[in-house]
Amino acid sequence: MSQPFPFSAIVGQDEMKLAILVATVDASIGGVLVFGDRGTGKSTAVRALAALLPKMRAVVGCPYQCDPADGAPCCAQCAAGKATLKSHLVPVPVVDMPLGATEDRVVGALDLERALTRGEKAFEPGLLARANRGFLYIDEVNLLEDHLVDLLIDVAASGENLVEREGLSVRHPARFVIVGSGNPEEGELRPQLLDRFGLSVEVTTPTDLPTRVEVVRRRDAYERDRDAFVAHWKKHDDKLRKKIVAARERLPGVKVPDGVVEQAARLCMALGTDGLRGELTLIRAARALAAFDGDDAVSDAHLRRIAPPALRHRLRRDPLDDAGSGARVDRAVEDLFGN
Known part of the structure; x- marks a missing residue:
């Protein structure tokens, strides 16, 4: 798996970076909406976030990355045996939601392989399960189908995902920060979903020569030797990560x-x-x-x-x-x- 572009190496777009960092310090602020021209670093910043975030403690083997801390929301299985559960540190999930994703892929569905081979009814977690306690990234969020918009609004408001289909009834925590990006020329976002985003930023193509030159220079260096480029910016990202951890403790x-x-x-x-x-x-x-x-x-x-x-x-x-x-x-x- 190739290493993402370092967050600290992103040139300009200060408001976008600030909004993402602020939402990372306090997830209760809500999601971040990033609207602007193509090729301005929107998806680059979100993917860079995955490498920047400090690891979180989660229950071993839990498909929802439940928090083992007392009082933290968790699935029924973890709640039943919380006193004896083992935990480990895992990366904070940053999950991509493809524009053409089906509802079953988003919320989860019956595990057909187990149903056909073993005759068992089992739940196959979806993208919302993977994104729990992390970030759900939706590119071209303004082109999202209406029924998925309604679904995301419900889950974002309740903090849990309820799936009832094919004889299954599953309820699991689904607390995540939505990060959506898009081009306003390709359509507006529905007001109901727009209101769920805590912060909204507008990014534009740089108009000054030095900034454009530096963007091209850094991107070219990254494409030619990713390992060396990431290593060069590692100290900057590590410093930013420590700052995030300190901010969460101070909050x-x-x-x-x-x-x-x-x-x-x-x-x-x-x-x-x-x-x-x-x-x-x-x-x-x-x-x-x-x-x-x-x-x-x-x-x-x-x-x-x-x-x-x-x-x-x-x-x-x-x-x-x-x-x-x-x-x-x-x-x-x-x-x-x-x-």
């Missing part, structure tokens, strides 16, 4: 002053976001960003940095305003916080 202790909560609410009111999910996501993301930066409390500076990805996909369309949603968020941030 529960990061304070959110009342004044920061009020500023978040003022910003969302100024933008006219529906419901309170905008404020909640903004606060969670700002707290994770503060933890990643090594700070003990959230400040207005954290809100300013994370507001565009947390809010731009939550705005209603304004027929009297030609500016894009990102520009509207930037303008509201400037009005509230000043220069």
